[in-house]
Amino acid sequence: MQKVTTFLMFKGKAEEAMDFYTTTFKDAEKINVFHNEDGTVLHGMFSIKGQTLMCIDSMQNQKFSFTPGMSLFVECDTVEELEELFSKLSEDGNVNMPITDTPVSEKFCWVDDQYGVSWQLNVSKAK
Incomplete structure (x- = not known):
C-alpha cells in the first residue's frame, strides 16, 4: 500500500478534473468517487501510471489554489x-x-x- 498520496483540492471541478486526467493519461483510471448531496466530490480516488491520487471539492471558498512550487x-x-x-x-x-x-x-x-x-x-x- 502506498504510504504517501498526493491530495488535490479543487473548487467544484474535482470530478471533471479526474475525468480529464483519466482520459489524458493512457494508464489511468478512476477508482471511486463519493459525492456530497449537492453533487460535488466529497472524496475521489484515481490513478495515473500506478500512482494513486485523491481529490475533493472544497466545501469553502478558499483564497488559495495550486502553485507550480508543488508539481x-x-x-x-x-x-x-x-x-x-x-x-x-x-x-x-x-x-x-x-x-x-x-x-x-x-x-x-x-x-x-x-x-x-x-x-x-x-x-x-x-x-
Whole structure:
C-alpha cells in the first residue's frame, strides 16, 4: 500500500478534473468517487501510471489554489507520449517551460493545466 498520496483540492471541478486526467493519461483510471448531496466530490480516488491520487471539492471558498512550487513529475516512456501529454495538459493552461532537452533529460517540459495543477513531464536520457 502506498504510504504517501498526493491530495488535490479543487473548487467544484474535482470530478471533471479526474475525468480529464483519466482520459489524458493512457494508464489511468478512476477508482471511486463519493459525492456530497449537492453533487460535488466529497472524496475521489484515481490513478495515473500506478500512482494513486485523491481529490475533493472544497466545501469553502478558499483564497488559495495550486502553485507550480508543488508539481506532479511524470516519467514518460517516449517522446511521443510527452508531446501528447504536453499538448493536452497545456491546452487552456500555462506553459512554464516548453519542450526542451536538458543535461539529464532527452525531453522535458513543465505546464500548469486548466485546473491549475502543475505537471513536469520527462523522458530520461538513455544510460
